Amino acid sequence: MTHPSEPTARTTPAGTATVPTGTAVPTGPAAARPRLIATDLDGTLLRDDKSVSARTISALAAAEAAGIEVFFVTGRPARWMGVVSDHVHGHGLAICANGAAVVDLHSSGSGRHRIVETRPLERRDALEIVHALRAAAPGVSFAVERTGGIHYEPEYPSFPLDPGASFAPADVLLTDATDPAYAQPVLKLLAHHPTRDPDEFLALGRKVGGAHGEFTRSSHSALLEISGRGVSKASTLARACAERGITAEEVVAFGDMPNDLAMLAWAGRSYAMANAHPEVLLATTGRTLTNEEDGVATVIETFLPG
Structure with a gap:
């Protein structure tokens, strides 16, 4: 193991220099002012x-x-x-x-x-994704991010920054037209799995649901972020x-x-x-x-x- 005080080399892509950790000079093309x-x-x-x-x-x-x-x-x-x-x-x-x-x-x-x-995710597409992921990855749970806030399935690990969120099954969250909050545009569908590898879960999501939305992730856990097609x-x-x-x-x-x-x-x-x-x-x-x-x-x- 390298001692914490010792710089370690990182392997860089072709065309860039190898930069020791802690070096204060970025690698890449020569600086030119962007717009x-x-x-x-x-x-x-x-x-x-x-x-x-x-x-x-x-x-x-x-x-x-x-x-x-x-x-x-x-x-x-x-x-x-x-x-x-x-x-x-x-x-x-x-x-x-x-x-x-x-x-x-x-x-x-x-x-x-x-x-x-x-640029919302259409409800029909969101429901297709929910059904596809439930079949492909048992144990998955969902949250629906709307313009006015987030709504969770009971099993979903909720965010502490959203203490006022509501809870219901994803099918209800995406089809109940009687609640005004559920009528707001869907910005993202979130899918969490407690045990899947994050990158493998992303690949699986794209395989089974990619025709209905854009799949990505930014968390270090198995949490998919799903937007409307082309978004x-x-x-x-x-x-x-x-x-x-x-x-x-x-x-x-x-x-x-x-x-x-x-x-x-x-x-x-x-x-x-x-x-x-x-x-x-x-x-x-x-x-x-x-x-x-x-x-x-x-x-x-x-x-x-x-």
Whole structure:
């Protein structure tokens, strides 16, 4: 075992350098100022305690002052965006729920950020996925993320940030039209399995239900995040950039988990965090330090005037 104080080498994709852990220089193409920075939050921009470091706050503010737009692109729902809403300047928009919602972080009626666009998962598709996964993976349980909040099956391990959520079988959550809360658009279907390997569960979900939705994951447990067909961080980011006349080549993206892969592939330049999932480490044009080491800020600073 390597002693904690000793740097260890990481194997990098072809075309990048081998960087010892703890080195403060990101690998990848030469720095050139982008027009837009797209960054994931958990495991990427945020520290492990869900805070934003002073260095990262300064880098984000300096980027926008230099005319670079910053988009937070996350699997989080709108109601969990308070961790970064104070650090958005200019446009104030974020892409949430893996691309299913565009959110105005400057507007917070009754403490909630305003959703300005949705790309929902159709109920019929959601039900087909529920039935397919139940048959293929006994023991699976579901939650339904809507624009107004989340609803759980009783067996699903609920999130502590959502103490007011309701509980019912997924078939009821997706078909009961008598409850106004269940009439809201479905942003994500979540599927949890207590014993499956996370990557194998993702592959199984795509095999049995991929015709009805987009499957991904961002948790270290066997938790699938399922969006409407064609909905991803990448597709919603591409739409937002097209509206602004920004091309993929003018975008730099940061991420760490499989739900970031499509966005990282779409962007002209992409950086994997040193703590990223192995597939992400192999998929990007560059690498940076871990989220605990301000890896995003380290790269952003190379775009800014000296």
